[in-house]
Each structure stands twice: as structure tokens, then as C-alpha cells.
Amino acid sequence: MSQTLSSSKAETSAVCLPVPPPLSLYIHIPWCVRKCPYCDFNSHPLRTPLPEQDYLEALTRDLQAALSCVRGRRVHTVFIGGGTPSLLSAAAVDRLLSTVHTLLPLDPQAEITLEANPGTFEVEKFRAFRDAGINRLSLGVQSFNDRHLSALGRIHDGREARAALDCALTLFPRVNVDLMYGLPGQSVAEAVADLETALATGLSHVSTYHLTIEPHTLFYARPPKQPDEDSTASIEEEIDARLAAAGFFRYETSAAARPGHACQHNLNYWLFGxxxxxxxxxxxxxxxxxxxxxxxxxxxxxxxxxxAYRGDAVQAREPVAPRALPFEFMMNALRLREGFEPALFAERTGLSLTVVEPILRQAQARGLLQWDAHRIRATPLGQRFLNDLLTLFLPE
Structure with a gap:
């Protein structure tokens, strides 16, 4: 019989976090030139000029109102995501980061990432982004193949993607490229060619995502024909092999990096920061x-x-019930190929590891999990069937 987390044991365990985990700051810019047919993020096509100054003022007021929740805590990473944050002017990014520096104790070595669309790339503008304090750029390339870019509704073509990446690598100390596979009509060779094009530039971080059809998207209403499961599996195997051969380590389900170049912001997510x-x-x-x-x-x-202008931009606040914490923690930490140290579970949830020990034993017996005194991690089988592994930690 499948075993799930006992709700009574988790509910009665005291949740006490005397030392808060590391803190990151995420800033969302919600506009795009146009909405991609696969995108279910909170992004909105620009139909009027971007209300840049009004939005910056709203972000400032939002941050000011939130200070009481994070007072005295140092911020270790900043991530400006979207949408398409690179639609902002360089002056707006400079003002935004100046506000962050003024209101929050920011680590002097903080990783500060900006997401960018190659279709918005302008050399002088992006140089000014760097001068404002951006030290990591994440380029949403998705593909270098014009046919696939057109099918995905992207505003750039392959030439613009290559030019943006080449230039970004001269401006920023760290650059990530997002690539998608399982695209309509995509062959294994075409998916590998996208990856090889990125790797040939010498970049240090690659994120690879399988195209998934999400509700409330255009692709959900009119699904495209994607490669079959065998083809997708072959693509994934080839991607892993090429990344390993190039000296990359796939440290997370969708992310691979050269040593020392993992995304610190996303690592904080996965480690339940x-x-x-x-x-x-x-x-x-x-x-x-x-x-x-x-x-x-x-x-x-x-x-x-x-x-935000009224003083509280938070629509909903909800405490996480103790019984839900094991699943939430594992949903993040087991994405990491190296897993986590056993002591981290108590540090980040306030619960004793004994709460989940029966589930750990069951997952280990099924070959889904490795567990010893030093690490808890998903096995290769557990990585392949991660959803099945995580389901074990759901409360009854």
C-alpha cells in the first residue's frame, strides 16, 4: 500500500524557525511585446506605452510596505523577471536598483539577474544595464531555428538570437540561455543543434525546458503536434550527453552550468530559502x-x-500549514541532482526529519531515493519519475 505523510504527526510537531533562511528579492515586470502562445506566466502584451515611471513608483511603495517583514535581513540575490524586463529603459533599471540598495541591506557580492528577450537587445542599452548593477543576464532564446521561433510566436529570429548572445557574453560576467525542446515538428538533430549553437559561444549556464501545454494558453486551445515520447526521450539523452561532454553539470532538473556558475537565486528557491x-x-x-x-x-x-499606491499590494497572505511543509520542501529540494543535507529539512521547515522518515524509507526501498547521513537525493529513477516520488510526501 502506498504511504503518505501522516497529517497528525506533522500538525502536532512544533514549527520553530529561530534562524531564518537566506533571503532573495524577486521583482516582476509584467509586460511583453506580445504574448507567446505557450506562456502561462503573468505577462501582458503592451497595447499602450509602458507606464514606466508609474510602475517604478508602485514597486518602490510595495518594497517600502514590505520592509517590516524583512527588517534587518540581508538580501543575497535579486532577480528581475517577467514578462520582458528588458523593455525597461536603462534609466529605469538604474533607478530600480538604486531603490533596492537604499531600502535593503544588499550583499556586496549579490547576484543580480535581468531576464531579456533577444528581440529587445540594444548594445548601448544593455551596457547601461550592466553599469547599473546587473551582473547576470538570462536570455530567453528558446531556439536558434527560425521555423521553430515562428511557431513559438517569438519576436526574434535566429540571427538576432546569436547576435544578442555574442554581445551579452562581452558585457556580462554571467549569461544564461533558455532553450526549449519538444517543439512542433522538431527533430532530435534540430534540438541538439540549438544546444550546440549555445555551447559554441563559451557561455557558462544553460536552462533547457520541455515545451508543455499549459491551461489558459493559445496552445492549450489549439495544441500543436509535438514529437512523440521516444523522440523526446532521445532529445533529453542527447542534451545530457552533450552538456556533460562540454563540462557542464546538470545541477537541477532544468538547469546545467559549468563549475561555480550555478544560478544562486534559483538555488535559494530549491533549498527552500x-x-x-x-x-x-x-x-x-x-x-x-x-x-x-x-x-x-x-x-x-x-x-x-x-x-501599491494605497499601501498594500498583497492580495493574499496564507500561512503554510505544518502538514504541508514536507511536500513543499521536497518539491523544491529534490529537484537538485545533489539533493540536500538531512539537517536542512529541520532548518528550513522547523520540523524534525522523523516526520518524514517512514516516507524516506519507502522511497528508498522503491529505488527512488538515496538517503545516508550526508545527503538525501533522488536516484536517476527518482529524477525520471519525480512526480511519483513527490506524491509520497503529500499529506493525507
Whole structure:
């Protein structure tokens, strides 16, 4: 019989977090030139000029209102995501980061990432982004193949993607490229060619995502024909082999990097760290001595700005029930190929590892998990069937 987490044991365990985990800051920019047919993120096509100054003022007020929740805590990473943050002017990014530096104790070595679309790449503008303090750029390339880019509704072509990547590598000390596979009509050779094009530039980080059809997207209403499971499996095997041959380590389900170049912001997510999220639709997770709370900001940009001006842009705050914490922790930490140290579970959830020991034993017996005194991690089988592994940690 399949075993799941006993709710009574988790509910009666005291949740006490005397030392909060590392803190990151996420800033959401909700606009795009146009909405891609596969995208289910909170992004909105620009139909009027970007209300840059009004939105920056809303972000400032949002951050000011949130200071009481994070007072005295150092911020270790900043991630400006979207949408398409590179639609902002260089002056806006400079003002935004100046506000962050003014209001928060930011680590002098903080990783500060900006997401960018190759179709918005301008050399002088991106040089000014770097000068404003951006030290890591994440390029949403998805593919270098014009046919696939057209099918995905991207605003750039392969030539623009290659030019943007080449230039980014001269400007920023760290660059990530997002690539998608399992695209309509994509062959194994075409998927590998996209990866090889990226690797040939000498970049240090690659994120690879299988195209998934999400509800409330255009592709959900009119699904494209994707490669079959055998072809997709072959693509994944080839990607892993090529990455390994190039000296990359796949440290997380979708991310691979050369040694020392893993994304510190995303690692904080996977290790169940805290993050303050500001901006339209941004999510946050904050820990106190009393427990863990999740937040979400108003989703529609106009509603968000109005709420931020009123002094509280948070649409919903909800404490995470102790019985839900094991699943939430494992859902993040087991994405990491190296897993986590056993002591981290108690440090980040406030629960004793004994709460999940029966599940760990069961997963280990099924070949899904490795567990010893030093590490807890998914086996290769557990990585392949990660959803099955995580289901074991769901509360009854």
C-alpha cells in the first residue's frame, strides 16, 4: 500500500524557525511585446506605452510596505523577471536598483539577474544595464531555428538570437540561455543543434525546458503536434550527453552550468530559502519564528499599481500549514541532482526529519531515493519519475 505523510504527526510537531533562511528579492515586470502562445506566466502584451515611471513608483511603495517583514535581513540575490524586463529603459533599471540598495541591506557580492528577450537587445542599452548593477543576464532564446521561433510566436529570429548572445557574453560576467525542446515538428538533430549553437559561444549556464501545454494558453486551445515520447526521450539523452561532454553539470532538473556558475537565486528557491516578491502577480515566501507565510501580489498591472499606491499590494497572505511543509520542501529540494543535507529539512521547515522518515524509507526501498547521513537525493529513477516520488510526501 502506498504511504503518505501522516497529517497528525506533522500538525502536532512544533514549527520553530529561530534562524531564518537566506533571503532573495524577486521583482516582476509584467509586460511583453506580445504574448507567446505557450506562456502561462503573468505577462501582458503592451497595447499602450509602458507606464514606466508609474510602475517604478508602485514597486518602490510595495518594497517600502514590505520592509517590516524583512527588517534587518540581508538580501543575497535579486532577480528581475517577467514578462520582458528588458523593455525597461536603462534609466529605469538604474533607478530600480538604486531603490533596492537604499531600502535593503544588499550583499556586496549579490547576484543580480535581468531576464531579456533577444528581440529587445540594444548594445548601448544593455551596457547601461550592466553599469547599473546587473551582473547576470538570462536570455530567453528558446531556439536558434527560425521555423521553430515562428511557431513559438517569438519576436526574434535566429540571427538576432546569436547576435544578442555574442554581445551579452562581452558585457556580462554571467549569461544564461533558455532553450526549449519538444517543439512542433522538431527533430532530435534540430534540438541538439540549438544546444550546440549555445555551447559554441563559451557561455557558462544553460536552462533547457520541455515545451508543455499549459491551461489558459493559445496552445492549450489549439495544441500543436509535438514529437512523440521516444523522440523526446532521445532529445533529453542527447542534451545530457552533450552538456556533460562540454563540462557542464546538470545541477537541477532544468538547469546545467559549468563549475561555480550555478544560478544562486534559483538555488535559494530549491533549498527552500526565503524570497520577497514585488511587482504584479509576484509570489513570496517569508519565514519567521512562528512559521512560514506565502504571499501573492495583485496580478493585473493596473490593480497592482493602485493597491501599491494605497499601501498594500498583497492580495493574499496564507500561512503554510505544518502538514504541508514536507511536500513543499521536497518539491523544491529534490529537484537538485545533489539533493540536500538531512539537517536542512529541520532548518528550513522547523520540523524534525522523523516526520518524514517512514516516507524516506519507502522511497528508498522503491529505488527512488538515496538517503545516508550526508545527503538525501533522488536516484536517476527518482529524477525520471519525480512526480511519483513527490506524491509520497503529500499529506493525507
Amino acid at each position: 526565503d524570497y520577497l516578491g514585488i511587482g504584479a502577480g509576484a509570489h513570496g515566501k517569508l519565514s519567521t519564528q512562528q512559521g512560514i507565510t506565502r504571499e501573492i501580489r495583485f496580478k493585473q498591472p493596473r490593480a497592482y499599481m493602485e493597491a
